[in-house]
Amino acid sequence: MATPIEQRGYAHPDALVSTDWVEQHVTDPGVRLIESNEDTLLYASGHVPGAVHVDWTSDLNDQLRRDYITRAGFEALMSKIGATKDTTVVFYGDKNNWWACYAFWVFQLFGHTKAKVMDGGRVKWLKEERATSRDTPSYPKTSYTSGERNDAPVRAFRDEVLAHLEKKGQLVDVRSPEEYAGTRMHMPDYPNEGALRGGHVPGAKSIPWAKAINPDDGTFKSAEELKKLYQEDNKLSPANATIAYCRIGERSSHTWFALKYLLGFTNVRNYDGSWTEWGNSVGLPIEK
Amino acid sequence: MLDKLQQTIDMFQMFDPADRTSMLLSYADQFKEVPPSIATRPFSKSHQVPQCESDAYVWAQKLPDGTLKFYFAVENPSGVSAKALAAILDKTLSGLPASEIATVNCGIVEDIFRQNISMGKGMGLMAMVNAVQALAKAAIATPFRSN
Numbered sequence: 001m002a003t004p005i006e007q008r009g010y011a012h013p014d015a016l017v018s019t020d021w022v023e024q025h026v027t028d029p030g031v032r033l034i035e036s037n038e039d040t041l042l043y044a045s046g047h048v049p050g051a052v053h054v055d056w057t058s059d060l061n062d063q064l065r066r067d068y069i070t071r072a073g074f075e076a077l078m079s080k081i082g083a084t085k086d087t088t089v090v091f092y093g094d095k096n097n098w099w100a101c102y103a104f105w106v107f108q109l110f111g112h113t114k115a116k117v118m119d120g121g122r123v124k125w126l127k128e129e130r131a132t133s134r135d136t137p138s139y140p141k142t143s144y145t146s147g148e149r150n151d152a153p154v155r156a157f158r159d160e161v162l163a164h165l166e167k168k169g170q171l172v173d174v175r176s177p178e179e180y181a182g183t184r185m186h187m188p189d190y191p192n193e194g195a196l197r198g199g200h201v202p203g204a205k206s207i208p209w210a211k212a213i214n215p216d217d218g219t220f221k222s223a224e225e226l227k228k229l230y231q232e233d234n235k236l237s238p239a240n241a242t243i244a245y246c247r248i249g250e251r252s253s254h255t256w257f258a259l260k261y262l263l264g265f266t267n268v269r270n271y272d273g274s275w276t277e278w279g280n281s282v283g284l285p286i287e288k
Numbered sequence: 289m290l291d292k293l294q295q296t297i298d299m300f301q302m303f304d305p306a307d308r309t310s311m312l313l314s315y316a317d318q319f320k321e322v323p324p325s326i327a328t329r330p331f332s333k334s335h336q337v338p339q340c341e342s343d344a345y346v347w348a349q350k351l352p353d354g355t356l357k358f359y360f361a362v363e364n365p366s367g368v369s370a371k372a373l374a375a376i377l378d379k380t381l382s383g384l385p386a387s388e389i390a391t392v393n394c395g396i397v398e399d400i401f402r403q404n405i406s407m408g409k410g411m412g413l414m415a416m417v418n419a420v421q422a423l424a425k426a427a428i429a430t431p432f433r434s435n
Contacts, residue, residue: 041309095408122366126365134313
């Protein structure tokens with residue numbers, strides 16, 4: 001019998017699990033729950049029992065250059081959290097899973113495909129009044145080995161975006177309509193992180209990330225609803241190469257996940273340089 | 289002067305990141321919501337802290353001796369940082385004269401939270417401090433009246 005998530009018609013339903021599923025697997029030795037948040041206090045204030053904390057800044061980003069951790073850094077992280085190549089990692093977090101999807105995406109740079117996202121994230125778990133813990137779990141350290149980081153399949157760089165737009169490729173701007181229009185250079189209530197110009201990458205379609213979720217519980221909309229949003233209303237084709245971007249790549253990770261795993265877009269990449277790079281770069285065109 | 293606040297900041301600056309996180313959580317656990325005698329839901333928007341995604345509210349009660357007592361509400365259940373800061377502001381500023389509280393600077397947020405300031409929180413936390421300062425300045429301009 002199909003699970004409620006399978007009944008939603010997604011292309012790859014295995015990438016998404018319910019809070020029920022997670023509750024049934026909190027002690028499963030083959031599963032490692034990973035909480036990734038924007039707010040660094042939240043994990044310590046209470047998390048899904050057994051979940052480890054992976055912080056996007058200190059654990060996933062290189063500390064001296066704007067880039068992600070190296071193969072050695074990823075191996076060290078996975079070994080520290082007691083994961084092996086056979087471990088299924090399940091991400092969840094605050095902000096409707098922005099950072100969970102971001103961490104999921106970074107893990108794909110290293111080819112750890114046994115990965116899932118908990119639908120609805122941290123807020124849904126708490127709303128359902130499921131158990132939380134302040135205990136930091138400890139797992140036996142492993143010796144995880146990874147291949148070299150392979151950015152090409154899922155990550156887009158500035159010059160690739162430029163070439164893509166010149167070929168009139170599919171671009172999705174997932175920021176707020178105000179950021180897209182250039183009337184605002186940051187999210188409401190967020191600091192301006194230094195973009196010199198407001199606007200969007202020429203040709204990009206404005207599809208704010210939040211349109212992909214049900215606002216009541218943060219769960220993803222059904223495949224039918226997502227197809228209407230991306231494919232019918234905005235004329236994106238799943239067969240065409242697509243690049244998503246936002247401000248630093250966290251909100252666009254959420255859209256990247258929806259396009260790739262829920263709708264089955266075959267070639268979709270996340271431009272993590274996003275507007276903080278594009279809006280500042282010399283010689284790059286923008287539209288308002 | 290703002291001695292208690294400065295002592296608290298000094299204490300936070302001695303901590304390593306793990307201890308700072310624990311102490312912030314300890315303050316958040318001590319957070320007490322505004323009592324019904326001061327305000328009830330729906331709270332007046334005039335007391336809402338602007339730019340705060342934790343949906344924080346702040347009230348100041350002027351006492352006969354010219355000191356202020358602060359009260360807070362944090363409506364977002366994920367507003368752990370806002371609750372921690374509210375508890376710190378209440379414990380260190382309530383009981384002081386409005387003239388002293390009016391000198392508080394939103395830079396204390398950086399001093400207290402350090403690496404625990406997330407992108408979406410910093411602006412709101414500083415706005416909480418600014419709201420407290422604004423209430424103190426308003427209290428200076430308003431003579432005490434007993435009800």
